[in-house]
Amino acid sequence: MTEKALRLGTRRSKLAMAQSGHVAEAVSRVTGRPVELVEITTHGDVSREHLTQIGGTGVFVAALREALLRGEVDFAVHSLKDLPTQQADGLTLAAIPVREDPRDVLIAAGGAKLADLPRGARVGTGSPRRMAQLNAYARAHGLELETVPIRGNVDTRIGFVESGELDAVVLAAAGLNRIGRADEVTDFLPAETVLPAPGQGALAVECSAGDAELIAALSQLDDPQTRAAVTAERSLLAALEAGCSAPVGALAGLLGDGQIVKEMRLRGVVGTTDGSRVVQMSTTGPVPQTHEQAMALGRELAAEMLARGAAGLMGERAQ
């Protein structure tokens, strides 16, 4: 007798399907049960408005969560960076699997790197965080870049470079890896230049908080180090009282001495979208052993950034 399939709610985009397919396989492997993909359309998929205009935080996530709460699906996979920092009532993040490359990357015409983009180059990104850091980099290095707001799925965005409409676009390495287009990357942007979105590159597997058996099964996919890092990053974001469309970057990682991991370093950045003012800071502490310790690391850095005027830089728009 075969066991009943677990239903995985997913968006229909190529990226979402790739992420869901990958997690479906892993869940099937650890539970021995078949996993069936159930497609769900979200407001973020149908709206032609800019993300920042339709409320930013969580537009892609709401419909999946409603399906979970109505019991239409058993679990869902989200890009962690698209998840609001506030915990959803009745749901839990049962697993945060090992994170992929968290970096942002450039796909530029002619194989260009960021540092050698031509004068006046048009760089597409709809993210205020990316705009702020690209413009700050351009100012510091005497480059003349024009950041151009775009949206659409990953293929659409790369299409702006292929058509010659833009000189470059900035995207997440993880998304390109997942849809099999990583070979088109022309420059990997180091964290010193562009800090990724909190949680970028990580997935979150969410299910009902009441389903103890399913939580136990899914938790086999959890990676505690990834969870500690992204928890610190998201705690920083929450403590800055910013949403996923705010110009906030964060990245936590382990600092080690050979094989011995000693500390976790959390870096954060906030800036005006025109890059004229940026607060970038980091803090280091013992590797968090509990959720609360990871949260505390994020709050500490947020307090230091707020003391340096971070609040005044959020919500501002470049002219």
Ligand SMILES: NCc1[nH]cc(CCC(=O)O)c1CC(=O)O
């Ligand atoms: N903003 C949409 C989005 N959400 C997650 C990813 C990529 C995968 C990830 O960061 O985990 C992307 C595309 C991008 O920013 O290039």
